[in-house]
Amino acid sequence: MRRLRFAAVLLLACFCAAYARAQDYSSATPIVPAAGDPHSVVGMDLVLHMSALLEFDAEQHEILFGLHHDMMLEEQRIEKEHQQRARELFAEGTDEARREVRWSGFRMEQAMAATAKPFFADVRLLVDEQRVWIVDHIERRARARHGFSLMGEVFPHETVAGLAAHPFDVLLDLELLDAAAFRHRLREHEEADRELGSLFEAAFDAYERRTEVVIDLKVDFLSSATDDELRRVRRAYGQYSDQVEQLRKANMALAEALAASLPDDQRNTFEAAWLHANFYEIQLISDDSMIDRIARDPELDDATRAEVTTIIGVF
Secondary structure, eight states: OHHHHHHHHHHHHHHHHHHHHHTTOOTTSOOOOOOOOTTOSSOHHHHHHHHHHTTOOHHHHHHHHHHHHHHHHHHHHHHHHHHHHHHHHHHHOOHHHHHHHHHHHHHHHHHHHHTHHHHHHHHHTTSOGGGHHHHHHHHHHHHHHHHHHHHSEEETTEEOTTOSSOHHHHHHHHTOSOHHHHHHHHHHTHHHHHHHHHHHHHHHHHHHHHHHHHHTTOSSTTTTOOHHHHHHHHHHHHHHHHHHHHHHHHHHHHHHHHHHTSOHHHHHHHHHHHHHHHSTTGGGOOTTSHHHHHHTOTTSOHHHHHHHHHHHHHO
8 A cells, every 4th residue: 555655656746747847837846725624634844844844845835735725625524414414414304314414514624624634655765764753743743733623622611722733833923934944943852842742642532432423312512412322421521631731741741841942032932922823812911801800999009919910910
């Protein structure tokens, strides 16, 4: 199977090289196709970033985008199938059909996420063995980014602080480092990055088990659940919450270590961006918020007022 995939990649390489020559593209500048679907499991910014980190030439860059385009086509096929199935189930209008819609949506999430695995397997065939670790990192980041968007809420409307963005995604968005410096930071924190990836997989497994338990209840909003069913839900949510907390701590620890490894000017910029991305709701406190009114309360003793003022300063 690996030989077949490699043969397909080589065939695509020949096609892309011929196409590039026919269009009279410069071999010194990588070709950047249209961004395509911004909601792909593997974001276009990560594909561009991976190409830069791997120092791909124009031909390799074109192959990479061809592989990503194929992945997006598969994602679109999966989404269309789900939408058609959902329309059919809604038309039935039964309780069982509504429950099947939830199962269908969950299966679509799983199928969409699975499209990234063959994509990254093919990309690994384009690089030498010494740089496979970079592809591994980008795959972990892509999975985490996609997973954070699905599992960012342990309970409805309660976002997990410290688990909204991957530290290296924040660093990428800031554009503080060139590709060589970024590779250096990746190597420096590779062990922590791998540990974060392992914890993400454990948390995502717990997320999927929790989702399966809730969908399998055969009831809406737990209103008719039995005591045994509620106990199953509590266990599933408890296990999921425990895994998410471990993941959150690892994400914050990697961010702290990454910040400490940056020069002072870059560190301050990164820390501000990290806090904004991962603790956004805390920063929504306005000048006329409840906590400010508490600080101005004339009946507040000086020691408590000092504590409240300190809290305001921290956040």
